[in-house]
Amino acid sequence: MYHKYDAVVVGAGGAGLMAALQLVGKANVACITKLYPSRSHTGAAQGGICAALGNTEEDHWEWHMFDTVKGGDYLTDQDAAEVLARDAVERIIEMEHMGLPFNRTPEGKIDQRRFGGHTRNYGEGPVRRSCFAADRTGHMILQTLYQQGIKENVTFYNEFHVMDLLINNGRCVGVTAMEVKTGELHTFHTKAVIFATGGYGRAWRVTSNAHACTGDGMAVAYRAGIPLMDMEMYQFHPTGLYRIGILLSEAARGEGGILRNGNGERFCERYAPTLKDLAPRDMVSRFIAQEIREGRGAGPNKDFVYLHVDHLGKEVIDSKLPDITDFARTYLHVEPYTEGVPIQPTAHYAMGGIPTNIDGEVILDEKSTVLPGCYAAGEVACVSVHGANRLGTNSLVDLVVFGKRAGLKAAEYVQKNDWESLPAHHETRSNELLGFVNAGANDTRRTEIAGDIRKELQNKMQDWVSIVRNDTSLNNMMTKLSELRERYGRLRLQDTGNKFNTERLEALELGALLECAEATTKGALERKESRGAQYRDDYENRDDVNFLAHTMAYRAENGGVKELRYKPVVITRFQPKERKY
Ligand SMILES: Cc1cc2nc3c(=O)[nH]c(=O)nc-3n(C[C@H](O)[C@H](O)[C@H](O)COP(=O)(O)OP(=O)(O)OC[C@H]3O[C@@H](n4cnc5c(N)ncnc54)[C@H](O)[C@@H]3O)c2cc1C
Numbered sequence: 032m033y034h035k036y037d038a039v040v041v042g043a044g045g046a047g048l049m050a051a052l053q054l055v056g057k058a059n060v061a062c063i064t065k066l067y068p069s070r071s072h073t074g075a076a077q078g079g080i081c082a083a084l085g086n087t088e089e090d091h092w093e094w095h096m097f098d099t100v101k102g103g104d105y106l107t108d109q110d111a112a113e114v115l116a117r118d119a120v121e122r123i124i125e126m127e128h129m130g131l132p133f134n135r136t137p138e139g140k141i142d143q144r145r146f147g148g149h150t151r152n153y154g155e156g157p158v159r160r161s162c163f164a165a166d167r168t169g170h171m172i173l174q175t176l177y178q179q180g181i182k183e184n185v186t187f188y189n190e191f192h193v194m195d196l197l198i199n200n201g202r203c204v205g206v207t208a209m210e211v212k213t214g215e216l217h218t219f220h221t222k223a224v225i226f227a228t229g230g231y232g233r234a235w236r237v238t239s240n241a242h243a244c245t246g247d248g249m250a251v252a253y254r255a256g257i258p259l260m261d262m263e264m265y266q267f268h269p270t271g272l273y274r275i276g277i278l279l280s281e282a283a284r285g286e287g288g289i290l291r292n293g294n295g296e297r298f299c300e301r302y303a304p305t306l307k308d309l310a311p312r313d314m315v316s317r318f319i320a321q322e323i324r325e326g327r328g329a330g331p332n333k334d335f336v337y338l339h340v341d342h343l344g345k346e347v348i349d350s351k352l353p354d355i356t357d358f359a360r361t362y363l364h365v366e367p368y369t370e371g372v373p374i375q376p377t378a379h380y381a382m383g384g385i386p387t388n389i390d391g392e393v394i395l396d397e398k399s400t401v402l403p404g405c406y407a408a409g410e411v412a413c414v415s416v417h418g419a420n421r422l423g424t425n426s427l428v429d430l431v432v433f434g435k436r437a438g439l440k441a442a443e444y445v446q447k448n449d450w451e452s453l454p455a456h457h458e459t460r461s462n463e464l465l466g467f468v469n470a471g472a473n474d475t476r477r478t479e480i481a482g483d484i485r486k487e488l489q490n491k492m493q494d495w496v497s498i499v500r501n502d503t504s505l506n507n508m509m510t511k512l513s514e515l516r517e518r519y520g521r522l523r524l525q526d527t528g529n530k531f532n533t534e535r536l537e538a539l540e541l542g543a544l545l546e547c548a549e550a551t552t553k554g555a556l557e558r559k560e561s562r563g564a565q566y567r568d569d570y571e572n573r574d575d576v577n578f579l580a581h582t583m584a585y586r587a588e589n590g591g592v593k594e595l596r597y598k599p600v601v602i603t604r605f606q607p608k609e610r611k612y
Pocket residue numbers: 041042043044045046047063064065066067068071072073074075076077078079080168169191192193194227228229230239240241243244247248278280379380408409410411423424425426427428430
């Protein structure tokens with residue numbers, strides 16, 4: 032089926048909804064989403080969204096910008112960090128006016144709390160910068176933005192799985208999508224596409240991410256010739272529920288929670304004397320890994336540590352951390368009022384993704400050449416505002432700051448530009464992919480089940496492309512990935528029906544995960560240094576001479592990474608320094 036819209040937003044999380052809201056009234060816009068909008072992963076975000084409002088103590092956007100750059104281990108593009116820190120303040124007020132129910136101070140201002148890596152006066156000590164709605168901030172943001180979308184009559188195509196990006200004469204002209212209910216292929220002809228499809232945490236076994244976080248948007252762009260940037264920079268959040276990975280927000284430590292090892296020691300103070308448990312995530316995850324490696328973990332296998340909030344008292348726990356403490360009760364049967372909660376680091380957030388400039392325009396190379404009509408925002412995008420490590424609460428603010436900028440830029444573009452036709456045979460690639468996935472029922476050479484390949488992928492990524500990496504582990508993963516790609520080529524569906532075929536969906540999602548995992552592993556292998564989330568025990572130091580640069584991975588026609596190129600980091604105010612906390 033054929034549809035025509037001035038602009039199409041792919042994804043209805045925080046970034047997609049914010050972008051779509053900028054287009055209403057200026058362009059005929061549709062929002063295509065594989066999930067019902069309010070099921071997007073943004074709704075799972077817990078701890079907060081930061082802005083230097085200074086409501087409870089002195090704060091300035093320049094301090095926020097500095098923390099973002101230093102937190103990102105100086106891989107952050109500083110023009111982007113400046114935009115983030117400045118615009119954050121306006122976006123929070125804008126959402127407050129939309130009706131977002133933030134927690135309040137006694138005098139009625141938006142309340143703020145501490146989060147890792149956010150400091151006063153360029154690193155002197157923690158600052159209260161994160162605005163929040165208990166520990167369900169993302170849920171409130173998502174509901175608030177979706178309500179606005181309904182109010183403004185945004186057209187939603189719910190449960191449509193986008194499969195391909197269409198490019199003609201060097202311009203982006205549309206997408207194809209499979210309607211999940213019927214299995215039918217739809218073509219959306221458009222002047223502008225905005226990707227807002229979120230992350231790919233499902234490439235790992237222990238993850239905080241929802242089942243739908245499978246990197247589809249990154250894979251679609253990558254297959255269409257767009258590079259993926261800084262994919263090796265994948266964040267492990269320090270505090271996931273032991274073995275399960277469900278997140279216990281950093282807000283727990285922001286409110287005064289602490290980590291203790293198997294001997295009961297508050298180990299973070301040994302590694303980060305100033306910020307202690309509130310050091311940035313890459314570091315705290317590494318501290319935990321080191322405690323465990325050196326035999327100071329807890330439990331029979333000494334493979335976890337404890338998060339304690341019991342000393343905070345029932346009132347703080349119930350008013351500020353109700354959901355996450357319930358998760359601990361429900362899933363691990365521990366009582367946070369009185370005991371520590373077993374935790375381990377969990378695969379959480381993609382700093383990398385589809386490269387864009389500060390207006391959300393997708394770029395194609397190290398010279399920042401723009402692909403006209405193509406935009407990306409949110410976790411799928413790499414602006415790069417988070418560099419090698421994102422600070423807590425900086426993602427939600429990234430969604431609304433850069434979602435808005437991408438939406439505004441796309442609105443301007445569709446008003447100025449004429450229609451470009453669709454390329455010939457625009458459905459071929461999607462039909463081939465669908466045909467490949469659908470085939471197999473009668474083909475006896477095809478024996479592989481998607482779930483088996485996915486499990487293997489997740490287990491090996493967990494072992495080899497984790498908090499600590501090296502040449503051996505990464506090479507092992509590259510070999511494993513070519514084996515998994517070959518097996519994927521022999522995929523067989525057991526369900527060959529067209530209606531709500533979730534097995535087919537999972538097979539398509541697995542294809543995307545494999546693309547993302549390979550770009551991640553290859554980027555990590557070739558980056559022979561340690562920086563932020565990329566920690567290598569065979570190259571333990573940061574190397575600014577050779578690697579103060581963004582990795583851009585290009586895909587080969589038949590799959591796999593064809594080449595890596597490097598793009599210089601934008602440095603404006605802060606020269607790279609050693610990171611101490
Ligand atoms: C448990 C958890 C807690 C978090 N807590 C915080 C926090 O407190 N503060 C903070 O700043 N950050 C937090 N984060 C990070 C932050 O929530 C995410 O990075 C952010 O919400 C991603 O938003 P998004 O709009 O980019 O994508 P998502 O919210 O993930 O939305 C993706 C959208 O894309 C659509 N989509 C995907 N693939 C396709 C496809 N093939 N076709 C069509 N549509 C598609 C989906 O339907 C969905 O609507 C947390 C993350 C997790 C997992």
